[in-house]
C-alpha cells in the first residue's frame with residue numbers, strides 16, 4: 691500500500707523547465723504535514739537529540755521534523771549569509787550541479803555525544819550530507835543518519851550515510867522541459 695506521505699508527495703511534485711519543484715509539496719498543508727511525519731517516522735525511537743538541515747530546503751523541512759521529534763534544530767549555512775560566532779567550515783565535494791559548496795556550522799550547536807539526524811528534501815551525490823557528517827563528528831557528535839523526500843543516490847552512498855526516504859527518484863514522473 692502506498693503511504694500517505696508518498697502518495698501526496700508524488701501528487702504535488704512537478705518538473706518545471708527541467709527542474710524539480712518540491713516547493714508545491716510544501717505549499718499543500720496536508721502534503722507538508724504528511725511528509726514531515728514520514729521523514730520523522732523511521733527515527734522516532736532512535737534517540738535523536740538534534741535535527742540538522744542544510745540551507746535552504748533543508749531549513750524548512752529540518753525545523754519541522756525537529757518539532758515533530760521534540761528536539762532542536764542545527765543550521766548548516768551555505769554562501770555568504772551572516773552566521774555569528776565560532777564556526778566549522780567544509781568545502782563539499784562536487785554536488786549534483788558540480789558545485790563545491792562552502793558549508794558552515796556553528797560549533798556550539800552540536801555538543802559531544804549528541805545524536806544528530808540530517809533532514810533534507812533530496813539526496814543525489816551525497817556530497818553535502820557527507821560534508822555535514824564530517825563537521826558533526828568534529829564537534830564530537832554522532833551521525834543518526836539522513837532522512838529525505840527523494841532518494842537519488844547510489845546503494846553504496848545510501849548504506850554509508852544511513853539514508854531513509856519517502857520516495858526514490860525512479861518513482862518520479864518522467865522529467866519534463
Ligand SMILES: O=P(O)(O)OC[C@H]1O[C@H](OP(=O)(O)OP(=O)(O)O)[C@H](O)[C@@H]1O
Pocket residue numbers: 744745746747748784785786787810811812813814815816817818819
Ligand atoms: O546530494 P547532493 O548532490 O549533495 O545534493 C543535495 C542537496 O542539493 C539540494 O540543495 P541545493 O544545493 O539545490 O539548494 P537549495 O536547497 O537552496 O535549493 C538539496 O536540498 C540538498 O541539500
Ligand SMILES: Nc1ncnc2[nH]cnc12
Pocket residue numbers: 709710786812813814815842
Ligand atoms: N536533481 C535534483 N533536483 C533538485 N534538488 C536536488 N538535490 C539533489 N539533486 C537534486
